[in-house]
Structure formats: structure tokens, C-alpha cells
Amino acid sequence: MNKPARSKPHVALMVETATVYGREVLSGIMRFMRTQEDRSVFLEQRDLLTSPPSWLNDWQGDGIISRGSTDEMIDAAVRRNIPVVELNDRSEVDKAHVRSDDAKIGEMAARHLMERGFQHFAFCGFDFEAWSQRRQEAFIKTIQQEGGQCDAFNSPWMNLARPWEEDQQAISEWLQSLPKPCGIFTCNDLRGQHVLAVCSTLELTVPEEVAVIGVDNDELLCQFCQPPLSSVIPNAEAVGFLAAERLSR
Template sequence: IIYSSIVYPKEILKLNLPSIIATYTVNQIPPWPNIIVNNKKVSKMAADFFLNKGFKHFGYCGFDYFPWSQERSAYFNTEIRKAGHAAHIYKKPKSKIYNMWKYEQDSVKNWLKSLPKPVAVLASNDLRGQFILELCKTSGLNVPDEIAVLGIDNDKVVCSISSPPLTSININYQKAGFEAAQLLEKLMNGQKSQKQQIIIEPTTIITRRSTDTLAIDDKDIATALSFIRENANIPLQVDEVAQEVLISKRTLQRKFKKSIGHSIGYEIKKTRMEKIANILIETDRPVYRIANELGYNDCTNMVRSFRQFMELTPQAYRRKHK
């Protein structure tokens, strides 16, 4: 397996050995099988995540010289435009001076300050997301209230040491690694491969403090959503949400449906199922323990609800996505 991080590996490929390419600096290297990320799905997941939070201003900050970053930028912009908005794409100035760390920092700082607020920014990967968070801190920009930041890769070390902790799209690199190993074994045994791509799929978004905000104009809806998310680990009832907002259940149901597009009950269930999914991916806790922590009287009830919503049992979801 060849991982091309800096240069095109021409000399190695001339040896004509069984190879699978995981390239960083070019799109693909035919005719060998290539490992690639489904950037279209990644970008759609990011756009949907921000749109569901009510954002109307969006940004993308990546690297002009990497094809995978350019792809994510283009797909993200397309999805945002479909929703009737536009994404502000960071473009590094062409002068070579901006290759220097100090000047690159200044350029991104100025871009962040220029964005309309509140704004949702997708970073091309977690390292770029951490970089953006650091610049927001030194620029006096509040995260997540002024700028919500979403990374890609779910690198647990990078996300956890970021300040605030970085929300990120989890990519199933482990599954792709197993597929690549199986394919390489076949190639080494002299079998020809019909598979020219190993697609790495995103699985879910692991939410952390960097996106813990809502850009909802209606204060009642914003209060309801915040209350639901803050209480995702208890079996919340619609009546309790209405009591927190201090309006009638009927009025809140009507406003919620108009603003969010579905019922309060569905939002409660969705939030609970996403909470379970995050725990399954982020930890090795037994399913029965998760059910107990989230207030289920019977583990079977949680498993049934999760399966209905995710179309997989908790165990199968963990095996597929972790």
C-alpha cells in the first residue's frame, strides 16, 4: 500500500508490484485501485447539520492546493446553494508570503472577522478546524455563538485538545483499511481486481462544544431545542418542553412544525437516538449500561427504538460505524 503525502510515487509504481493507492495530493492514480473519501456525502452531511441548526450564513476554510479539500468546498457550496444560501469560501492570497505561518494566520483571521454573524464554518479537516478555533480565540470571536466550527475526520486527540472541543464528522477509515488489506491480499495472490475504488464513508457527526448553539430567530423554538438537547439523557415528554417555553403545547407544536419541519416528539426521539449513536461510536460501554444511563427502564425498549430509527440494532450500528 502506498501513501502519497508529498510527491507522485512514480519510481515505486514502476516496480509494478501489487499496490493500492491512498493519495493525499492528487485525485487518483490509475490504473491502480485507489482509496478515496466520499466527499459528496461528507459535505451534504455538514450542510444538513448546519441548516438544521437554523444558520443562514456559511463558510468553508480549507486548502486550495489539495483536490480533496477543493471537492469538499465545491460540494458544500452546492448543498448550501440548494437551500437558498451561499457559502463564503476562504481563498489564500496568491503571494508566496502567505505560505509563511504568520501571514497565513493573519489572512484567515481577517476572513473570519469579515464573515456575517452568526456563521457556520466547515473546516476541511480537524487540524484546520483546530487552527480556526485558535484564531477565533486570539481574535476575540466567540465560539460557538458567533462562529460555529465543524471539522472532518473525528480525530479524537485533535478534537479533544481543541478549545472548545471540536465537533467533527466521523469517517470510517478502519472499515476502508480492512477492505484495502483484503484487496491487497488478492492482488498479491495474482488475482485481478475489478474494484478500482475503495470508498471511505462518513458515518455520523460527533457533537462537541464548537457547534453547541442554535441560529433560530424564534426564541420559543430556540428555547425548546436547547431544552431537548440539554435533556437528551432522560425520557422527556412534549408537555415538559411546553412548560419550559411557557406557552401552550398546541401553540408550540404548531410553531415547531412550521419552523423545523417535524413534530416536537420526533425531535425528542431523534436527539435521543443521536445521543445513543454517539456513545456507541465514542465508547465501548455495553448496551445495557447505555440504556440505564439514558433512563430506559428496559434495555429491550431502547434497542427496539434505536432499531426503528436507525434501521440497525445498537450492536450492528457500533460494528458498522466504529
């Protein structure tokens, strides 16, 4: 008599495919899963703002790894005791969290610019984003520990709250106010592209007058910049691997 086939564990991956960081996270998840028993995985093309599918609210799966959870999805998972590993800043959720070491990223950027002899420093990030704030705090702290000072500029991300031209004008006024030469750390490569675009408009020489370093090592974004943007690699693949490992416990 044949034994009934054991059903595969069902795992939902709510991770964006539209960014390099998200794809690297997925690569790490895949690397871990190849070391484990076969499982059924739900994955769709999505960006960071795409809402999870409504059917997840009634899903009877075995685990979720998410960078785009909603309160409704988390509440539903908690009610049914489905394990969730969060990769975003949802400190109010009593679930496992795995993310890049933002403090270390900020420190690395500061040391990179200091080693290149800069005496003036600045940070450009996004308002209301905890990961950006952590990177800013670590960057400024490292600079100040070495006796330096650091300026900062932040404005909202995600479909900018004000028109693109207004944000660029604000960055332009900020850049012109900075002492030169200046080493600037931007919270990610997208923000780095914003800054370098304004440098081009202002005809500021890069890296002689302004040096810019981003985060994520998004090759396409970095190469769009002139000159190409330098970037800190956050090792998102390790984040994905650790998240999958945590979920399997």
C-alpha cells in the same frame, strides 16, 4: 517426505502512522488480514510526506497499499506487475483507488449546520488538495440547493508556503469579513484548529458567533481546541478494510 513450506505473501503498507486517519486505515487493514491467510507485512512509523524506502523500487513483493506513493515506486510496481491500491489522489495512476466519500462528508457537514439554524455559511480548506476541493464543492452545493450562500477561504497545506503568522492573519481578515452568526466547515480537524485559534484571538464566541466543524475526529486535535472541535468521522477503518480486500482479489 516433507512438503516445502509455502512462502507467505509479502505486502507493503505505505500508510502514515502519524495521523488518526492513517492509523484508522491500518486498523481496517489489520481487521481484514485477520480473516485471511498469514502474510508478511512491511510497516514502518512514517508521516504522510515520508518517501517510500528506495528498496521498494526493486522489490519482488505481492502487493502494496499506499497513501504516499512516488511516481518511481508506482512505475516500478507497474513494470513488475505488483498490485497497488492507492488511498490518495493519484488519478493519473491506472491502479485501484479506495478513499473516503468526500462528497458525502461535505453534504453531512452542511446539513449539520443547517439543522442548527445557521443562515450564513463558509468553508475553510487547503489549496491544491483534491480531497479538500471535493468536500468544499459538496458543502457549497448542498447549501445552495437549500437557497443559501457560502464563502470560502483556501491556502496551501503541508509546511505552509507562507509563515504561520501570515496565514493566521489572512484567516483573521477573512473571518472578520463574514456575516455572523456563521457556520464554518473546515476540510479537516487541523484546519478547524487553525480557525478556532483565530476565533480565540479575535474573541469571537463559539458556537454563538462562529460554529466550526472539521473532519477526521482526531481526539487530540479536537480537545486542543477551546471549545472542543466538532468533527465528521470519515470511517477510515472501512477504507483500510476495503483496500486490503481489493488487494487480495
